[in-house]
Amino acid sequence: MYSQLIPSSQRRLVNMLIETTKQVMKKREGFISANIHKSLDGTRVVNYQWDSKEAFEKRLRNPKAIVHMNELLSIAKSVEGSLYVVFVDGRGSIA
Numbered sequence: 001m002y003s004q005l006i007p008s009s010q011r012r013l014v015n016m017l018i019e020t021t022k023q024v025m026k027k028r029e030g031f032i033s034a035n036i037h038k039s040l041d042g043t044r045v046v047n048y049q050w051d052s053k054e055a056f057e058k059r060l061r062n063p064k065a066i067v068h069m070n071e072l073l074s075i076a077k078s079v080e081g082s083l084y085v086v087f088v089d090g091r092g093s094i095a
Contacts, residue, residue, distance in 0.1 A: 004077035007042025013075045014038055017047050020068040028062060030055020045076075053083055 021034040032049040
């Protein structure tokens with residue numbers, strides 16, 4: 001989650017995440033989807049789903065992903081890299 005955004009910069013961050021998804025993340029092993037959620041107060045954005053903790057961590061070490069993540073950090077004052085299990089229609093996996 002990207003947080004502590006200035007509300008006027010939230011849309012810019014969302015647009016950057018969309019582009020990063022198209023250019024880099026979709027090509028990474030273990031990528032499931034990008035479901036970008038923006039908070040109503042304009043201060044947070046949540047994104048991405050990976051099929052495993054290992055795929056998520058591998059993405060963190062990818063040079064192309066690092067370049068894009070650094071660009072995103074120029075907007076967000078804080079990044080929380082928490083992992084969650086996503087349940088869809090009652091289905092989910094706890095690995």
